[in-house]
Amino acid sequence: MSEQDFLAERFEAHRTHLRAVAYRMLGSLAEADDAVQEAWFRLSRSDTREVDNLAGWLTTVVGRVCLDMLRSRKSRAEEPLDQSLDAATTGPGPDPEHDALLADSVGVALLVVLDTLTPAERLAFVLHDMFAVPYDEVAGIVGRTPTAARQLASRARRRVQGAPAPDADLARQREVVEAFLAAARAGDFEGLLKVLDPDVVARAEIGVTIGAAAVAANAARFAHLARVSRTVLLDGVPGVATLSDDGQRLLRAMRFTVVRERIAVIEIVTDAARLSRLEVTLP
Incomplete structure (x- = not known):
């Protein structure tokens, strides 16, 4: 197995987790896939021999990509990855059943509230409260101190807890x-x-x-x-x-x-x- 194939195999082991993080950050399955694809692209160009926790490293990368996307919310300017890449690298196509389960696990009510948060609040809340990423790591992504990152998540948490559910009628x-x-x-x-x-x-x-x-x-x-x-x-x-x-x-x-x-x-x-x-x- 080549080094690139081995890296792709390790990435695929984390794809489901990364997609879940990106979806909760972006509220869009298509954009979540774009963020995960960008994470692979960055991984494939990086020297990760000194990375002990690849899952944490990739989560940080996806968080930064999603933060940039939230801040701009514009069409991506990057060219798509070469279509000739190995299937293990690009991953399988969309799975409607998995998409439905992922969407159901978040819920419309939560996405409504998350859309009202600032990008930094949303990232802090999603990474810390949903995926247990330490505030020190969240702080590095948003460019704030750990105390400020904690405050961002706290503000977001209060809004989420007080959010009304969508009308049922x-x-x-x-x-x-x-x-x-x-x-x-x-x-x-x-x-x-x-x-x-x-x-x-x-x-x-x-x-x-x-x-x-x-x-x-x-x-x-x-x-x-x-x-x-x-x-x-x-x-x-x-x-x-x-x-x-x-x-x-x-x-x-x-x-x-x-x-x-x-x-x-x-x-x-x-x-x-x-x-x-x-x-x-x-x-």
């Missing part, structure tokens, strides 16, 4: 989404603000928008898309879909998380592969 959720769509169609900025949580988070492939005013402004600017969209259920959750003229293809989808009768999270999906995996139910 499907009919009321649908009413809130319909009100959002009606206001978006009319370019009604004030109407949009009424149904958006002040700390609403809108995630798209190209980035993240935070805050009711910014999200409402974006929605009002896309009134032309709202006019050709309709309310649907996406994977059993109220959402909005833009269909092709013949109604056979899904061109754009928006999934909503409603908390206390306000929209707390909007996930905007335009990628064809992701759209194809959504289950769309027309009312």
